[in-house]
Amino acid sequence: MRRYTPSRKLVRDVLSSATGPLSAVEVHEALGNTKIGIATVYRILNEGLRDGDLVCVELPSGPKRFEPADRPHHHHFECSECEKVYDVQGCPDGIAQLVPPGFELDFHEIILTGRCPDCVSTDGRAS
Amino acid sequence: MRRYTPSRKLVRDVLSSATGPLSAVEVHEALGNTKIGIATVYRILNEGLRDGDLVCVELPSGPKRFEPADRPHHHHFECSECEKVYDVQGCPDGIAQLVPPGFELDFHEIILTGRCPDCVSTDGRAS
């Protein structure tokens, strides 16, 4: 039987309050000084996937990221500088028209790449 | 000085005649019985990137894929069954409208996921 533990709640809270999907390592860092181990983070994330509470977002670069499953349809913006990923709302019409004859479309993902506001404001001045 | 070698020509030919971007391993397999080593394939692909003859296409799943740089703007369809990747022509309007204020868009990628004609025709009947 599944037990209530502080770790589970903390991980879910971190993901809920994030502005985009987070990787296991990012969740672990967000947990900061709570000394929850990385293995536990992976376990809780995979458990969330199995339970359907979380969805996995895989982007071209980097590790798998996770976000709550109850967010409405949206896409993602990845900052090429700080590598953070942000949710972006909306979805253009006409996706289905791209599918060539004979193909069966299940899902689609749109990945925007560029610089996020934080990195734009830092401009060229390296940190 | 760069020398003409059969390997280079073979790799470029494989990529040119492919219907989508190929990974190093896929190129290696396509070379079949030519006994060109995987290290050579990686070398030639990276060389192509540096020279600007090839572009790298990174999709959520799997390794980096490569295709000729001279193809017009297009996107990709990945078969969830056989994992092959196909080029798809066209691009919906309104991508730029997705970008939230403060973000700077450089590139975008649209990834369609589903089943390719080969796998659709095989239907549920496992191979």
Added chain:
DNA sequence: CCGCTAGTGATAAAAGGATATCATTAACAC
């Protein structure tokens, strides 16, 4: 409070992709 066992942290190790190494081969200028 007890006992059972799910959960945990630390870390070893796996998995997958890409690069480095090195002795050997072969392209090309002469």
Added chain:
DNA sequence: GTGTTAATGATATCCTTTTATCACTAGCGG
């Protein structure tokens, strides 16, 4: 044909992400 050295094949190694292991901890029903 010969010499120079870029290119190659085989494979060891690296790197990053993820999972497995295992002794210890703690949630919760009784």
